[in-house]
Amino acid sequence: MDLAKVDLNLLVVLHALLETGSVTRAAERLGSSQPAISRALAKLRRLFGDRLMVKAASGMMPTLRAEAMREPLATLLGGVETFLHKPKFDPSATDRVFRIATTDYGALAILPNVAARFAREAPNAAIEIVSFSRDVFRMLADGQVDFVLYADNPVSGSFRARELFRESFVTLVRQGHPLLKEMRGAKDVLPIKLFTAWPHIVVSIFGGQGGPIDTALAERGYKRHVALRVPYFATAAVITAASDYLVTMPSRAARQLAPRLGLVMLKPPAQVTPYGYRLLWHERSHDDPGAIWLRRLVIDGVVVHT
Structure with a gap:
């Protein structure tokens, strides 16, 4: 049987006839008319080469062929309905x-x-x-x-x-770092001369020699000494806590790391556009x-x- 030539809506009609045992009730269930259901039944009979539904005292009853199709037809239509239904997502049940x-x-x-x-x-x-x-x-x-x-x-x-x-960026130093004493009332903004006087850690995912901080420094005629390059912000923060290195990083990472490692957050002198x-x-x-x-x-x- 060539499925491309089969009207799958006929199977919906057959299912309704098997469930109701009546052309009238099948039409009511499907929101159709009795003549339309009768025409569909005629097409089904030609398709399967079987009468499928025959008259009985209380309406219609299925032939043996139709009765044998009842369960697989219900399974098939249920699968189609599931296939067409928009999937739901239950976070409490998923193992995704x-x-x-x-x-x-x-x-x-x-x-x-x-x-x-x-x-x-x-x-x-x-x-x-x-x-x-x-x-x-x-x-x-x-x-x-x-x-x-x-x-x-x-x-x-x-x-x-x-x-x-x-x-935006902030600079981290360890508590007790000598430059904190040298800031002399500069509040939390690092003077550019102090910023460039101490060695720095740079976090670089793909390598490279500079970043936005270095560009901003160069525009003011300054350059910092990069003593260490690492690919991870957390690693840089741990090393900063154990050394006199400075590290400048995005503020949200700094806020997670600074209190846990005893680091002081300062504003870098070279401001970069957020x-x-x-x-x-x-x-x-x-x-x-x-x-x-x-x-x-x-x-x-x-x-x-x-």
């Missing part, structure tokens, strides 16, 4: 693993704000952080990750984006209920803790 590509900055800035609610609402689900790399947007396009946390630098591809917040930090996802997952739930969770967490 959401994969988010980000640096340790994104993890520090976002995860503490959502972890407790995530665990409470989706106790069997998980979040997997994928290390940020040059391939993350290809991975997002290929469906290997669900989301990317990234700055507002331009990206190409069929991606949706939601800005989560604007971010930048946007975004959540990105692919067009294919835009209407996915699970992805929508996690997006809202992240956005709500940022709003509450901003």
Whole structure:
């Protein structure tokens, strides 16, 4: 039998006839007319080469062939209904693993704000952080990750984006650092000469010799000595707490790390224009209920803790 030539609506009519045993009641159930149901029954008889429904004292009864089709037909139509129904997402029942590509900055800035609610609402689900790399947007396009946390630098591809917040920089030093005594009433703003007098740690994900702070310093005729480059903000903060190095990093990461490591937050003398930090996802997952739930969770967490 060529399925392309089969009107699947006829199977709905057959199911109604089997359930009601009456052309009249089948028409009422389907919101149709008796003549239309009778015409559909005629087509069904030609399709299957069987009378399917025959007259009986109380209406109509199925032939043996039709009776044999009752259960598989109900299963088939139930499957079609499930197939066509918009999927629902129940966080309390899911064991889905959401994969988010980000640096340790994104993890520090976002995860503490959502972890407790995530665990409470989706106790069997998980979040997997994928290390940020040059391939993350290809991975997002290929469906290997669900989301990317990234700055507002331009990206190409069929991606949706939601800005989560604007971010600025702060400088961290250990408590008892000698420069704190040298600031002499400068409050929490580091004088540029002190800033450039001490060695620095720079966090660089992909390497490179400079960043926005170095550009801002150069515009004023200054240069800092970068003594150490590392790819992780948390590592830089731990080393800063154990040395006289300075590290300048986004403020949300600093606020997570400073109180835990006994670090002092200061304003760098070279001010950089705040930048946007975004959540990105692919067009294919835009209407996915699970992805929508996690997006809202992240956005709500940022709003509450901003």
